[in-house]
Amino acid sequence: MDFSVLNEALASKSFNKIADICDNLMLQVAAEGVPFRDEWPFAIHLLGHIYIDDINSARFLWKSIPPAIKESQPEVVAAWKIGQKLWTRDYAGVYEAIRGFDWTQQTQVLVAAFSELYTKRMFELLQSAYSTISIQDAAQFLGMSEEDASNCKHAHLCLCREVSYYFTIFRCIA
Amino acid sequence: MNSVEGLVNQIQGLSTTASDVLSLQNLLKQADDSLHAESTRLLPFLDQLDPSKHSLGYLYFLEACTAGPVTKEQAGSYVLMIARFITSCIAEQIRLAPDKFITVCKRFKDQVLLLEEPLRGVAPMLTAIRKLQSSSEHLTALHPEFLLLCLLSRCYKAGLSILEEDVFEVDQPRDLFLFCYYGGMISIGKKWFRKALELLHNVVTAPMSTVNAIAVEAFKKYILVSLIHHGQSPTNLPKYASSVAQRNLKNLCQPYIELANSYSNGKIADIETYVEANKDKFESDNNLGLVKQAVSSMYKRNIQRLTQTYLTLSLQDIANRVQLNSPKEAEMHVLQMIKDGEIYATINQKDGMVRFLEDPEQYKTCEMIEHIDSSIQRLMTLSKKLNGVDELMSCDPLYLLKAGRERQRFDFDDFDNVPQRFNI
Numbered sequence: 001m002d003f004s005v006l007n008e009a010l011a012s013k014s015f016n017k018i019a020d021i022c023d024n025l026m027l028q029v030a031a032e033g034v035p036f037r038d039e040w041p042f043a044i045h046l047l048g049h050i051y052i053d054d055i056n057s058a059r060f061l062w063k064s065i066p067p068a069i070k071e072s073q074p075e076v077v078a079a080w081k082i083g084q085k086l087w088t089r090d091y092a093g094v095y096e097a098i099r100g101f102d103w104t105q106q107t108q109v110l111v112a113a114f115s116e117l118y119t120k121r122m123f124e125l126l127q128s129a130y131s132t133i134s135i136q137d138a139a140q141f142l143g144m145s146e147e148d149a150s151n152c153k154h155a156h157l158c159l160c161r162e163v164s165y166y167f168t169i170f171r172c173i174a
Numbered sequence: 175m176n177s178v179e180g181l182v183n184q185i186q187g188l189s190t191t192a193s194d195v196l197s198l199q200n201l202l203k204q205a206d207d208s209l210h211a212e213s214t215r216l217l218p219f220l221d222q223l224d225p226s227k228h229s230l231g232y233l234y235f236l237e238a239c240t241a242g243p244v245t246k247e248q249a250g251s252y253v254l255m256i257a258r259f260i261t262s263c264i265a266e267q268i269r270l271a272p273d274k275f276i277t278v279c280k281r282f283k284d285q286v287l288l289l290e291e292p293l294r295g296v297a298p299m300l301t302a303i304r305k306l307q308s309s310s311e312h313l314t315a316l317h318p319e320f321l322l323l324c325l326l327s328r329c330y331k332a333g334l335s336i337l338e339e340d341v342f343e344v345d346q347p348r349d350l351f352l353f354c355y356y357g358g359m360i361s362i363g364k365k366w367f368r369k370a371l372e373l374l375h376n377v378v379t380a381p382m383s384t385v386n387a388i389a390v391e392a393f394k395k396y397i398l399v400s401l402i403h404h405g406q407s408p409t410n411l412p413k414y415a416s417s418v419a420q421r422n423l424k425n426l427c428q429p430y431i432e433l434a435n436s437y438s439n440g441k442i443a444d445i446e447t448y449v450e451a452n453k454d455k456f457e458s459d460n461n462l463g464l465v466k467q468a469v470s471s472m473y474k475r476n477i478q479r480l481t482q483t484y485l486t487l488s489l490q491d492i493a494n495r496v497q498l499n500s501p502k503e504a505e506m507h508v509l510q511m512i513k514d515g516e517i518y519a520t521i522n523q524k525d526g527m528v529r530f531l532e533d534p535e536q537y538k539t540c541e542m543i544e545h546i547d548s549s550i551q552r553l554m555t556l557s558k559k560l561n562g563v564d565e566l567m568s569c570d571p572l573y574l575l576k577a578g579r580e581r582q583r584f585d586f587d588d589f590d591n592v593p594q595r596f597n598i
Contacts, residue, residue: 023331027297031261033254056364060328064293089510129512132524 001029001036006044010106015113018048019057037066043079047110050083051117058083075107082114094118095143119143178212181205182222185231189267195230199270202234209238225259229267232259237274240281249285256282257298265305275306276315283319292326299323300332311342318352325359333360337369342559351377351388358395362464367403374399378423379415385422393423394461397430401468405475407434429455433465440479442472442497473498473507478517481530489526501526 006025009017022045029036042065049058062080070077078101085093098115122141126133139146181201188198209216216239225232236259240252256278268275279302286295299320306314317336324333337357344350354373361370377392400407411420424431429452436445449456449465456462476496480487489501489508498504508528511517518531535542567573 023329027293027329027332030291030293031257031295031297033250033257033294057331060330060363064328089506125509125513129509129519129521131520131522131529133521134523137523 001025001034001039003041006041010044010109013109013113015048015051015110018044018110019052019054022048023057037069042069042073043075043107044110046076046079046083047107047114050079050086051110051114053086053121055083055087059087075101075104078103079107082111091122092140092143098143115143177205177208178216178219181209182219182231185223185228189228189231192266195267195270198230202231202271206234206238209234210241213238213241220255226262226264229259229263230270232263233268233271233274233278237278240278244281244285244288246288249288253282253285253289253294256285257294260298260302260305263305268305269308272306272314275302279316280319283323286323287326292323293329295323296320296327296329296332300336303336309343310339313341313344313349313353315345315349318349318356321353321356321360325356325363328363330360330363333357334364337361337373347380347382348388350380351386351392354380355388355392358392358399362395362399367399370399371396371403378419379412382416382418385418385426389419390423390426391459394427394430394459395464397427397434398461398464398468401434401437402464402471405471405478406438407431433468437468437472440472440476442469442476445469445472474511474516477507477511481517481519484530486527486529489521489528492528 003025006018006021009015009021022041026036026040026045042061046058046061049055049061058080062083065076078097081097081100082094085091085097095115098111098118103111119142122143126138126141135146139148184201185198188194188201216235220232220235220239223232223235236256240256244252260279260282279299283295283299286292299316303314303316303320306316320336321333324330333356337360341350341353354376358370358373358377361367361373374392374396377389378396380389382389397407411423433445433448433452436448439445446469449469453462456465473496477492480492480495489504492508493499493501493504496504496507498507505521505523508517508519508521512519512521518533520529520531521527522529
């Protein structure tokens with residue numbers, strides 16, 4: 001199996017292309033009749049779908065993975081756990097799933113990129129959906145401690161002013 | 175045996191120029207019966223033929239070879255052989271014998287399913303469609319087979335490219351019914367409910383002289399998807415639906431009609447009771463998941479209805495009116511709807527209030543203008559195409575005959591027969 005295109009994409013950080021590359025490669029390899037499932041990088045494939053926020057495809061991929069692989073490759077299970085939290089909209093749980101596993105080197109790059117992207121998305125969501133939000137909830141949504149959240153230490157956060165226990169969220173000025 | 179060998183030589187000799195291939199085709203048609211008679215001994219001869227050069231001949235041999243019953247062991251090697259043939263064959267040659275090609279591909283699908291590996295068939299089947307189609311608007315008999323493989327292997331994304339093409343030419347009505355039904359199912363799986371509605375609508379309103387099972391199942395899903403996407407179900411089929419459909423479909427989908435009625439009353443408790451009571455029926459139709467999605471979409475509808483009456487509302491009030499358990503649940507629902515773009519609002523956690531906003535779209539951006547422009551272009555192309563079809567139809571002798579019989583007669587000339595043929 002020729003994973004050169006996939007490895008190139010990972011090396012050049014074109015993470016949004018990974019899902020498509022994996023999908024097409026899988027169809028080609030399956031058509032050859034080669035038994036490929038044991039060596040297939042399911043964790044990366046799942047994370048590729050999660051990165052572009054296509055949780056439906058991630059779900060279907062998970063359903064098609066044979067149980068033997070689910071039992072023998074904990075990284076695949078951990079990758080799905082992130083998807084599962086996204087599916088059930090457990091916004092805070094996503095961070096736990098990201099941090100709760102010791103990822104291999106190749107997967108770590110993708111997970112870190114997703115983590116950053118997810119925090120950014122969550123922040124944009126908070127900005128658009130809330131006029132005031134409790135520090136506690138904001139901290140949960142952004143996956144940081146209440147102290148960090150109240151000090152706005154994250155690179156993407158812009159001016160937020162603390163009003164007793166609540167943030168008033170202003171539009172990003174920068 | 176001699177005749178088969180002779181045939182192989184002719185295939186090898188006559189596969190280069192187009193005129194040669196045409197004469198080869200005649201020879202092959204004549205030899206078809208004898209090929210089928212020798213089907214069990216044909217396999218070794220396939221090695222002497224190159225599918226990328228002798229596509230037509232290979233096709234005839236392959237079709238005869240695979241004609242009989244196939245065991246699971248044989249299926250493995252056949253599947254690989256057919257997949258390689260599909261990838262390497264010459265499109266112009268196989269288009270000379272489209273029926274044979276379709277037969278071979280359908281057997282390929284059967285064998286792939288026999289091996290319980292639908293994933294293996296997805297890529298080859300797509301290649302087969304591209305080679306068989308005379309244009310991207312041509313719906314072949316292989317389209318529904320491809321979508322079926324996508325469904326069974328859960329490769330919904332792969333079916334996307336086919337579903338986005340406009341269909342203009344159809345070989346067989348059954349192909350269209352199945353294509354739109356499977357396409358609807360794939361769209362539902364990817365949660366493209368608008369596309370699903372479009373496809374299922376096509377099934378339900380397609381011309382039919384008798385009710386068919388595909389249309390009945392499609393109508394059930396059509397009702398459910400309408401509830402999810404529009405918040406209301408179609409009470410009556412449009413006028414252009416066949417009279418057969420208008421008279422019969424509703425009677426055959428009674429539980430779904432009643433579900434839709436219950437939905438329009440807006441009371442979650444009632445609809446949940448109804449679903450629980452009729453769970454078995456929905457489950458045996460494989461629609462239970464979709465039914466549950468419809469029920470949970472009720473919360474969304476009810477919240478959306480509130481935006482029409484209120485400018486601000488407390489989370490507790492929302493929870494009460496929509497029959498949710500707590501203000502926190504209401505908050506999560508509203509947050510999700512804001513995220514999905516189904517509502518424009520901001521939540522004020524400090525005061526526990528939600529403020530409903532207007533749609534901020536001003537239709538002034540470049541993207542919006544491009545979007546409108548491309549829609550206009552598409553409609554103009556469609557209009558031209560329809561005019562072309564209309565002109566063709568008005569010259570069709572069958573149409574003229576029928577229209578002529580039923581036309582109004584005001585003048586002496588009108589009592590003449592409609593000319594059926596012009597001899598120029």
